Amino acid sequence: MSSNSSKRSSKRPVKDALVTRRRLRLGLGFTMALLLVIAGKLFLVQGLDFGGLAEAATQQLSRTEVLPATRGQILDANGTVMATTVLKYDITAAPNNFNEPGDKFERIDANGEKQTFTREQAVKELADALGLKPEDLAKPLEGTGTYSMIAKDVSPVVEQKVMDLRLPGIYNVPKSQREYPLGSVAGNVIGFLGQDGDALGGVEQTLDSKLRGTNGERTYQMGRNGIVIPNAPSSITPAKNGESVKLTINKDIQYYAQQTAEQQKKQYGADWVSVDVIQIKTGKIIALADSSSVDPNNPGASKAEDLGARSVTAAIEPGSTEKTVTAAAAIQEGKVTPETHVLVPPTYTVDGQNFQDAFPHGTEQRTFAGIIGDSLNTGTVMVGERLTKQQRYDYLRKFGIGEKSGVPLPGDSPGILAKPEQWDVRQQYTVLFGQGVAQTPLQTAMIYQAIGNNGVRLQPQLVESYIDPDGTEHKVSPGASTEVVSPQTAQQVRDMLESVTTAADATNVKVPGYRVGGKTGTAQSPGDGGFVGYTSSFVGMAPMDDPQYVVAVTVQHPKSNIYGVNQGPAFNDVMGQVLRTYNVAPSTTPSVKLPQYYN
Amino acid sequence: MSAAQQSTAIIHGNTARVLSPAEPSSAQPSKRRTPLALVTSTPRRRRAPFVVFCFLALVGALVTVLVLNISVSSGQYELVQLHAAQAELLKSNQELTQQVQNKEAPQNLVNEASELGMVTSTSVGQINLKNMSVAGTPKPAPAGDKTKSLIAAPSLPNDKPSTGADAAAVPGGPAKAGAPTAAGSADLHGGTIPAPEQKNG
Incomplete structure (x- = not known):
């Protein structure tokens, strides 16, 4: 073993x-x-990865969300916000969820304690937070639907109050909204956005590409439980916010001009009134006021024809304010001086065309200054015919008629100025006093800007600067300038314009402390079926010893008797306000009073 | 070559003392052993503190990581809280800014001013400081001649939002008048710029 x-x-x-x-x-x-x-x-x-499962998974998990760019602001010359984008909320409800607790609502209050309350209480709290009556909410909250609108466009503060109630089935939907704090002040210039955020008017439309910015994008992966997977690949393309646009408009002057326009419109029952203020040395538009300006917060409330800026869209026959162009051209070409003697007959006939004046008079011994002073069509034609047709046309073109003003506003009209060879036998004379030629109120104002600026016409400037989202300001350089007439000619024309207010037609034009000059205009306005009404205007500048500002008042189709219509007081108000606002030193030199008659 | 000769050969340099080779020859082996014995004993004494050191370092590192982790995650909570506070402040800032902008609208200013009894001056004069003369004939504006703005106040959506139930209702109304004051006076203690702590608390 x-x-x-x-x-x-x-x-x-x-x-x-x-x-x-x-x-x-x-x-x-x-x-x-x-x-x-x-x-x-x-x-x-x-x-x-056979069958593309991994790819499918990535695709299923991947989420791409748009990071919306904030639209740039629109500011006035002093930086006051005129258009801005704000955060708003829509409060919506899912009635089925809201009605699910029946009459036993529960929530954890701020102290961490459980509260129970009834449906009636819940509705009342919600209504209180929204500033509504409980019965207003009865309809949207009843039933078993999944969606109903409770309140639109509420402020974040209200939204906070609503969400703090912690009611079931009540939701907030954030959205950005364009707001215009100044309302219809400069609404015609600023423009507005449509319901879907498309720019539909004014600067909003023309400078949309600058204001809009570029949306960004964020891609990430999200698990089934709705939590972002931390170490999964993600990418962010940040949104590029839009640039802000600073205009040359001064909101206070703009308001004053608009107020004056409204008042003139009301007083004379006019179709519309525009009041424009231009800074002579820079061509900057200080105010571009129209009556019945649109409130961009609610463009639907305005009539379609009130949505734009008439100062740049309405081409109208200017009337006698155009005589300044004739005077400047005739003096520049050496045909005449302010002192030239002209024997003016009661009516004047040339080429079979008869011309007469707004008031009856006998044969008068007028100086050229006197012709402009009392705005005689007869005398103007007598002097103006010394210019060739081409010269008449060329000077109108040089003063900017027939070309777009270039301001970034929709519908900027070039006016209507036919070629001299197309002028009919009467038109060749009527263009000398502002009939048979159409231009915008802004174009008329720019004629006087050139005269005030020693004969150099500047481009009207509406945009002061563009401001990057980081605050860097890019000044807009002024456009090309055109020398239309010599400084001597401009001075002589200015003396004649001043004499209009000191010795002739428009002695009611006065701004205390300042020398002013300007020209009245009354045009017969053509339309469907001939004469439809008058255009009454006054364009002037101050102070005449060193002109700083042009104010142009245009009243379209006043209803009252045309001889009672006078834009002098309106001009005085606006010009006075402008000069005081910009602290322009009062005139120290004696005013000019050219002789109107000779013996 | 004897051991003594070898030992003398080690000494270099001119400063070295010349040793007599015969004298230490018998004592040398015993001297060699003593350092051996000492060497073996030193690591034994050092090993124990080294282990302790390692252990302590480990514990220390762990504690540090733990503390860091806790502070980071509590920082995260604080961050979330501050983000919420920031969002809230941005919202109330927006609301207040809007109110200011709305009040700054010229037509609103004019209406407020005429409500308070201000009137437009009808005449202007200038004082020339050089020759101390007064130009123009300024007169005091007659009272009671109320200026009224012909331009409607801005119709901000705040003033008239449409609702699902009733378009005439005004949810924004109390927000404009009530909410900021409530939020303002209660939380800001009369101040204008709220501190985040107050909002958090």
Whole structure:
């Protein structure tokens, strides 16, 4: 037994070891094979992605959201915000969720305690937060629908109050909204956005590409539970906010001009009135006021024809204010001086065309200054015919008639100025006193800007600067200037314009302390079926010792007797306000009073 | 070569003292052993503090990581809270800015001023400081001649939002008048610029 066992024990370990080793190898082989299968599968899944599963998963998890760019602001010359984008909320409800608790509403209050309250209480709280009556909410909250609008465009403060109530089924929908804090003040210039955010008028429309900015994008992966997967690839393209636009408009002057326009419109029952203020040395538009300006917050309330800026869209026959062009041209061409004697007959006939004046008079011994002073069509034609037709046309063109003013406003009209060869026999004379030619009130104002600026016409400038989102301000350089007449000619024309207010037609034009000059205009306005009404205007500048500002008042189709219509007081008001606002030093030199008659 | 000769050969330099080779020959082996014994004993004494040091360093590192982790995550909570406070402040700032802008609208100013009894002056004079003369004939404006703005106040959506139920209702009304004052006086303690802590608390 013992020998047997010793024999077996000496043999068994060898056999056991062999078996163990074989088993081990087998096990190892099996494990390796399994590993290989797993590795293979792993390679298939991770490396080759058969069936596009990984891609599909990424696509399912990936979310792309637009980071909206904030639209730039529109500012006035002093930086007052005239258009801005604000955050607003719509409060919506899902009535099915709201009505689910029945009459047992529950919430955790600020102290962490559980509150229970009734549906009636919930509705009342909601109504209080929104400033509504509970019965207003009865309809949108009843039923089992999934959506109803509770309140539109509420401020974030109200939204906060509503969301603090923690009512089920009440939701907030953030949205950005364009607001115009000044309302209809400069509304005609600023323009407005449509319901879908498209720019539909004014600077908003013409400078949309600057204001708009570029939307950004954020891509990330989100798990089924709605949590962003932290280390999954994500990318952000930040939004590029729009540039802000600073205008040359001064909101206070603009308001004053608009107020004056409204008043003139009301007083004379006119179709419309525009009041424009231009800075002479720079061509900057300080005010571009129209009556019945649109309130951009609510453009739907305005009539379609009131949506634009008439000062640049309405091409009208200017009338006698155009005599300034004739005077400047005739003096520049050496045909006449302000003192030139002209024997003016009661009516004047040339080429079979008879011209008469607004008031009856006998044969008068007028100086040229006297012709302009009392706005005689007869005398103007007598002097103006010394210019060739081409010269008449060229000077009108040089003063900017027949070309767009270039201000960034929709519908900027070039006016209507036919070529001299197309003028009919009467038109060649009527253009001398502003009939048979049409131009915008702004173009008329720019004629006087050139006269005030020693004969150099500047481009009207509406945009002061563009401001980057980071606050860097890029000044807009003024456009090209045109020398229309010599400084001497401009001075002589200015003396004649001043004499209009000191010795002739418009002695009611006065701004205490300042020398002023200007020209009245009364045009017969053509329309469907001939004469439809008058255009009454006054364009002037001050102070005459160093002209700084032009104010142009244009009243279209006043209803009252045209001889009672006078834009002098309106001009005085606006000009006085402008001069005081900009602290223009009062005149120190004696005013000019050219002789109107000769003996 | 004897061991003594080898030992003398080690000494270099001119400053080294010349040792007599015969004298220390018997003591040298015993001197060699003593440093051996000392060497074996030093690591034994040092090993224990090193382990302790490692352990402490580990514990220290763990504690540091833990503290860092806690502070980062509590910082995260604070960040979220501050973000919320910031958003809230931005909103109330927007609201207040709008109110100011609305009040600054010229037609609103004119109406407010004439409500308070201000009238437009009808005549102007100038004082020339050089020769101390007064130009013009300024007269005091007659009272009661109320200027009225012919331009409508801005119709901001705040004033007249449409609702699902009733277009005539005014949700924005109380927001304009009530909310900022409530938020303002209660939370700002009469101040104008709220501190985040006050909003958080």
